[in-house]
Amino acid sequence: MKILPPSVHLEKLSRHSRDILCTLDQAGNIYFINEAVTFILGYSPEEVVGKSNRHFVHPEDVKSTAKTIQRFIEAEHPEAVENPIIENRCVHKNGQVIPMEWTATWSPEENFLFCVGRDVTKQNQVRxxxxxxxxxxxxxxxxxxxxxxxxxxxxxxxxxxxxxxxxxxxxxxxxxxxxxxxxxxxxxxxxxxxxxxxxxxxxxxxxxxxxxxxxxxxxxxxxxxxxxxxxxxxxxxxxxxxxxxxxxxxxxGLKLQEREQHFRSLFENSPELIIFENPEGVITDANPSFLTYFSLERSSIIGYKLANFLPPVAAASCQAKFIEALLGKTVAFTLEVEIESFSPRVFDVTKIPVVNQQVTTGVYSILKDITERVQANHELEQLSLVASKTSNGIVIMNAQGQIEWVNKGFTSINGYTLQEVKGKRPNDFLHGPNTDPEMQKQITAGYRSGQPFTEEVLNYKKNGEEFWVKIDVTPVKNEEGQVTSYIAIQTDISYRKEAEKEQLLLTRELYEQNRDLQQFTYIVSHNLRAPVANALGLSNLLPVVDKDSTVYATSLANLKASVLQIDSVLRDLNLILSIRDHRNTIERHKVNLAQKCHQTVESLKESLQASHATCSLQVPEDISVRGNEAYLYSIFYNLLANSIKYRSPDRPLHIEVKAEQNTDGGITVSFSDNGLGFDLQKAGNNVFKLYKRFHKNADGKGIGLFLVKTHVESMGGQVEVYSEVNKGTTFLIYLK
Missing domain, CATH: 3.30.450.20 (PAS domain)
Incomplete structure (x- = not known):
């Protein structure tokens, strides 16, 4: 195998590399670039070499690229450069922007920046x-x-x-x-x-x-x-x-569970009879009240249809209502049925559908035995027929005392029709200003007692006329002893009350006449008999006595005194008869109390000054009373004169007169002094009687307080007295 020199390997690697290999001088000019520049940027190496990198960098990245190159050049060691990877964008010859990723290192020996660039378009897309x-x-x-x-x-x-x-x-x-x-x-x-x-x-x-x-x-x-x-x-x-x-x-879910528990508790403990039927009409549940009422075991009814326990006619009626309920409608009806071992019964039946997502999953049937109520209504209708024919007023009320029915007699007596009073309580419209509040309380207590009661009360008709009525109220109770209604019978007793009033007035007049007769008897027997006897004796003596003798003169003087005494008694009798005869015919008009008090004080001004007395009048100027001026003057005069007459020798006399308006519209007058006072317990009922005196060492006939009481009562008022020996006396006079 032929071994090629390293330079040849580098030259082949540069030519066949898919990455750009280039060198830049310190100014950023491109000194060398391989053929990959054609594949990535479309330029031939010849077009690029000798030119500045700025010609091929995206204008927006030129500055940042230049700073990065300078950072590489200034670094003492290439490995000391942080983040040696450069990312920027270059511009393709056709104008397309190409994202590039560069690695670079600066060689101080050659003064070149060696760079490797890669097109990261696909990597960016993946990224x-x-x-x-x-x-x-x-x-x-x-x-x-x-x-x-x-x-x-x-x-x-x-x-x-x-x-x-x-x-x-x-x-x-x-x-x-x-x-x-x-x-x-x-x-x-x-x-x-x-x-x-x-x-x-x-x-x-x-x-x-x-x-x-x-x-x-x-x-x-x-x-x-x-x-x-x-x-x-x-x-x-x-x-x-x-x-x-x-x-x-x-x-x-918890709320649903709680509601289900509540519903189950209501189902199990409801006094009403409840069963649940599925869409086929089969009973799948029955509450204890239902089982107890019909004396059934669960096993004897669960799984069966309700029709199995009913007569044919009642079964057909229930089935028709069940079908209505299956359509999603609540159905209520009355069912009359004869069940074996039971007397005929009447039930209020309500069938309530259970709907889930617009599908009826079953029907609850709620039964309520109303047999007794139906029978009671029937009896009530019969009673109403009778009641409608009577002249007395008959009122039927519910347990709360609200009127449900009245007969024609009620309308005839009171003037109100059934439509006007239905739902109201009789007290709300029959009582008025003069109805006794205590009687109202007694009637309310009678209703609450749950027992029959009878009362007589002053009522008001629709036209405002007052009339007396006797009411007999009888409560109607159920088997548990609870009141379910009231029956009240009204009887107009106005005629009887008027007769009683007249009889009372006659009795009072007889009593007053008898009292006056006693007064006359007293006067005749005590005050008139003695001077008459003296006069008769002296008249028999004078004819036989020498006119020139002292006996004659003395006897004549005594006769004159007896005649004057007889005259005084006769004048008292005349006053008493005058008051009695005019008791119900006195003229009354509005009298200012303050003015009348000042008038009385002024008339006794000399006596008050002579006794060094002080009189405090605390009577508002705007207080008036309907009465007789002469009587009011007589009342104040006698009380003021008595205070002066029976003053204490141990202290200056002080008299205080007050008057104030009562809540009922009347007037209370208080007359007080710090005089001798008297033993009220010892005086007993004799305080206001004629010729009664309680101080032996003071002059007086004992007629003043008699006149005070007589005048006050003649004006429809009352008088009271409070006294303590050696402390003083207070008279309270109540006037209407």
Missing amino acids: QVFHEKVEVHRALAQQGADMLALLDKDAYFTYSGGSTAKVLGYAPQDLVGKSVFEILHEEDAQRAQEVLEQLATSQETIKVSDLRIKTSQGDYKWLETTASNQLDNPHVNGLVLTSRDVTERVLT
């Missing part, structure tokens, strides 16, 4: 395709629904990616180096440990459902995970986990 695939994979991993993770053999994260950040809120670096058990719910730790042990001995992919993983916010998400052991794969060296967020599905 671009690879890059695009990498980007697609990255996009799928990051934007897809799955979370990706690698664990080492001890279950520590070595990689985290995919949708982990979006779903759990962890950046990739947050989990690397952490144990999976740090973010795993403690209740799922045992199951996860079992999966890891299974992975250690198996190369099969394992799917794990419903694991709870803590998010970066501290709450938990439900994940479905697929795990694979790739510890023996040198390119992976880990446990590969692919997870998907199934929180919504799991929570929906």
Whole structure:
């Protein structure tokens, strides 16, 4: 074999190489280039040699190429050049841009840069395709629904990616180096440990459902995970986990399960009778209430059709309604049926279809025994027929006291029709301003007691007219003793009440006349008899006594005194009779209390000053009362005069008069002093009686307080007294 010199080998290698081999001087001029320049750039070597490399480099890469060449030239050692590979673009003779990759080394001995260039068009295309695939994979991993993770053999994260950040809120670096058990719910730790042990001995992919993983916010998400052991794969060296967020599905399932449990609980514990029939009409379930009601065992009804237990007519009716329900419609109907071992029964039946994805998968039948209600309604209709013919008002109310029916008698008495009062409570529209609140409370208590009761109450008709009515209320109860309705009977007793009122008025007048008669008897027996007897005795004495004697003069003076005493008693009698006769006929009009008080004080001004008394009037100027001016003046005058007359010698007299408006529209007048006072217990019922006195050391006839009480009552008021010996007395006068 002929051995060729190295120069020949180099010359052949240069000629047949597919890479460009060239040398450049320090200025960047091409000193040598091989034939590959024709294959890559379309130029012959002759066209290139002697020219600057800039003629063939892409204009945008000229500067960077020149800097790189200079970096090679300035390097002390070729191996010291960082990144000895140069990438730039050259321009083909036909104008096409050719991407090139160069390796170069500078030879200080020859002052040449030796370069090798390669067309990397195909490599760039392959690289671009690879890059695009990498980007697609990255996009799928990051934007897809799955979370990706690698664990080492001890279950520590070595990689985290995919949708982990979006779903759990962890950046990739947050989990690397952490144990999976740090973010795993403690209740799922045992199951996860079992999966890891299974992975250690198996190369099969394992799917794990419903694991709870803590998010970066501290709450938990439900994940479905697929795990694979790739510890023996040198390119992976880990446990590969692919997870998907199934929180919504799991929570929906839990809610569905909870609803199913609730429904099952309702089904099992409902007092109503419930069965479930499949599309063929076969009973597949029955609740305990149904089995108990019909005294059946589950085995005796499950797997059979409802028609098997019903008479032909009822069975046909139920079957027709069942077919309607199968079409997706809820059906309600009443079923009258005679079942063996049962008396005739009436049921409210509701058939409810169960529809799943527009397909009816079965029908629930709910039965409610309304036999007693139907019978009660029938009896109620009969009662209504009777009630409609009576003149008394009859009201039927539900358990809440709301009116369901009234008869014509009610309308005749009250003026309201059934349409106007249905759904209302009688108290809402029959009671008015003068209805006794305590009676309203008693009626409410009667309803709540659940027992029959009778009351008499003042009601109001639709036209506003007052009338008295007696109500007899009877509650209607079911078998459990619960009130289901009320029946109330109204009787108009206005005529009776008017008669009672007139009788009461007559009795009062008789009482007052009897009281007056007692007063007259007292006056005649105590105040009139003595002076009359004295006058008679003296009149018999005077004719037989010498007119010039002292006995005659004394007897005549005594006779005159007796006559004056008789006159005083007769005037008192006349006053009493006058008050009695005008008691119901006195004129009343609006009287200003403040003015009347000032008038009374002014009339007793000298007496008040003489007794060094002070009088405090706390009566608002705007307070007035409907009354008789003379009576009001008499009341204040007598009370004020008594305070002066019965003042205490131990302290200055102080009188205080107050008046205030009451909530009911009336007026309360308080008259107080710090005088002698009297023993109220000892005085008893004699305080306001005629000729009763409680202070022996003071002048008085005992008629003032009698007049005060008589005048107050004549105006429809009341008077009360409170007194304590040596402390004072207070009179409270209530006026309307």
